Amino acid sequence: MRARFLWIPMLIVALVALPACGGGDGGTLKIAILAPLSGDVATFGESTRDGAMMAIDEWNADGGVLGKQIETVVEDSQCNAEAAVSAANKVIDQDGVKFIIGEVCSSASIPVSEVAMAKGVLQMSPTSTNPSVTVDEFGKTKGLIFRACFIDPFQGTVAAKFALDNLGVKTAAVLLDQGNDYVRGLAEYFRDAFEAGGGQVVVWETYTGEDQDFSAILTKVKDAAPDILYLPDYYSTVNLIAAQAREKGVTAVMMGGDGWDSPDLDTSVVEGGYHTNHYSADDPRPEVQDFVSKYQEKYGAVPDALATLAYDATNILLLAMEEAGSTDPAAVAKALEDMSFDVVSGNITYDELHNPIKSAVILHIQDGKAVYMDTIAP
Numbered sequence: 314m315r316a317r318f319l320w321i322p323m324l325i326v327a328l329v330a331l332p333a334c335g336g337g338d339g340g341t342l343k344i345a346i347l348a349p350l351s352g353d354v355a356t357f358g359e360s361t362r363d364g365a366m367m368a369i370d371e372w373n374a375d376g377g378v379l380g381k382q383i384e385t386v387v388e389d390s391q392c393n394a395e396a397a398v399s400a401a402n403k404v405i406d407q408d409g410v411k412f413i414i415g416e417v418c419s420s421a422s423i424p425v426s427e428v429a430m431a432k433g434v435l436q437m438s439p440t441s442t443n444p445s446v447t448v449d450e451f452g453k454t455k456g457l458i459f460r461a462c463f464i465d466p467f468q469g470t471v472a473a474k475f476a477l478d479n480l481g482v483k484t485a486a487v488l489l490d491q492g493n494d495y496v497r498g499l500a501e502y503f504r505d506a507f508e509a510g511g512g513q514v515v516v517w518e519t520y521t522g523e524d525q526d527f528s529a530i531l532t533k534v535k536d537a538a539p540d541i542l543y544l545p546d547y548y549s550t551v552n553l554i555a556a557q558a559r560e561k562g563v564t565a566v567m568m569g570g571d572g573w574d575s576p577d578l579d580t581s582v583v584e585g586g587y588h589t590n591h592y593s594a595d596d597p598r599p600e601v602q603d604f605v606s607k608y609q610e611k612y613g614a615v616p617d618a619l620a621t622l623a624y625d626a627t628n629i630l631l632l633a634m635e636e637a638g639s640t641d642p643a644a645v646a647k648a649l650e651d652m653s654f655d656v657v658s659g660n661i662t663y664d665e666l667h668n669p670i671k672s673a674v675i676l677h678i679q680d681g682k683a684v685y686m687d688t689i690a691p
């Protein structure tokens with residue numbers, strides 16, 4: 314008699330649980346996107362979100378991943394360590410996410426990687442280029458952390474070699490935000506490669522993320538009259554420094570890194586300059602041109618490197634899940650390590666530090682546009 318009554322609560326539990334795992338269709342899988350959607354580098358976040366969402370929409374239209382529809386949780390992590398850590402904790406603890414796409418900025422991705430490792434969550438940064446994102450202070454690879462981009466020792470070397478060999482320059486001034494992992498790292502890698510190749514760094518000056526007035530350090534640049542002025546910061550800061558440099562009469566050719574990639578880069582003040590990047594929309598490869606037209610149709614804009622790498626990062630992650638046949642982060646990490654991916658920004662195979670070996674492109678700011686110049690293989 315008693316056993317018959319037990320059926321009733323069990324039936325209720327089963328009926329409540331069924332819709333939560335999506336009935337017969339395999340349920341849903343939550344993925345978080347952490348990106349700066351407000352503040353100084355908001356275009357980075359918008360492009361990242363749009364690129365990742367485009368990939369997810371395509372997978373969902375195609376039946377999802379492992380039969381599950383993908384649900385996204387998007388958080389504004391502001392390209393900043395504190396905001397990114399609380400966003401990571403929120404999506405993991407409250408939303409129950411086991412996979413994070415993001416952050417964009419290395420200074421945010423590095424602390425997020427620590428949260429992800431401690432909580433057994435897989436992180437895939439589309440665009441954070443500092444080595445410390447995937448490797449800890451003892452040189453050990455963080456098992457659940459991956460990226461879809463090359464790293465800054467390569468990016469800095471490409472810029473230095475291009476300046477020395479293609480532009481034939483001999484001297485450089487380097488200005489850097491010492492408190493920003495990406496900026497400081499890229500400045501140092503550039504300097505090391507520039508000097509190793511016979512160039513001379515004649516000005517090396519630091520500023521902080523709060524500075525607005527760069528006249529004191531720009532006076533030093535003006536007096537040293539270097540051939541190039543290397544500005545390895547994000548577009549918003551580059552806009553400020555470059556405008557003040559021009560006002561002061563600095564005539565050096567300006568150069569920078571992927572941080573220049575934004576529709577809001579003030580091309581009037583960096584006209585004639587060069588920057589390294591992950592990809593160019595002018596690349597004639599059919600994978601690139603197909604993606605550019607699909608993206609343009611959906612969003613009405615040409616995808617920048619952030620959109621493209623977020624699209625690639627999302628596809629890589631989902632392909633690895635399919636291959637692993639599992640949504641267990643450790644199993645997906647193992648699949649990522651073993652696979653090779655042909656995506657829009659090139660081929661991605663992971664080395665033992667979870668870094669893809671990929672080419673960089675050089676873009677030239679000409680008549681207000683970033684024009685494709687060259688592709689440099691590792």
Ligand code: PHE
Pocket residue numbers: 357417418419420440441442443495571572573574618619
């Ligand atoms: N590489 C930058 C970082 O690590 C982020 C970035 C990538 C910015 C691509 C613009 C374009 O902080």
